[in-house]
Amino acid sequence: MKRYFIFAISFILLFLLFQVLSGMLLTFTYTPDVDDAWNMSANLSQEVIIKSSQSSFLLLLFIAFLSATIAYFISKKMN
Template sequence: MKRYIAFLISFILLYMFFEVISGSVLTALYTPDLYLVSNSLNGEVLFARPSSFFFLGILFIATLAYFFSQKLFREPSK
């Protein structure tokens, strides 16, 4: 069980690191279309709601991968 918890914690930290780095890169490389910006000067801003569904799905898949890897690569008992 300790190995599973260590796996989950490292997975969560790596996932969050990847999200921050990819978000930073995407933000740095974003170039807005000035034509679209000039047409919508009403000041209305829409934000998408963050969803934890994708994170929970990835966490579930990682859990399955961990258990399958433990079952497949288990050393034969002596």
């Protein structure tokens, strides 16, 4: 059971690290098109909707953790 907890904690830390690094890479390589955005702004709605995206990230983390757990136990059962 100790090996499972080490695996789970290292998986979560590596998953978070890769998420942050991929976000940084996408941010650094993104080049916005200001002219196109300005032309599209006339068609936008004037209503502001505030929505948190944290729940989707936690769901993604939970699904990844669950799949890693299942994969761990399947690989342990095969040996």
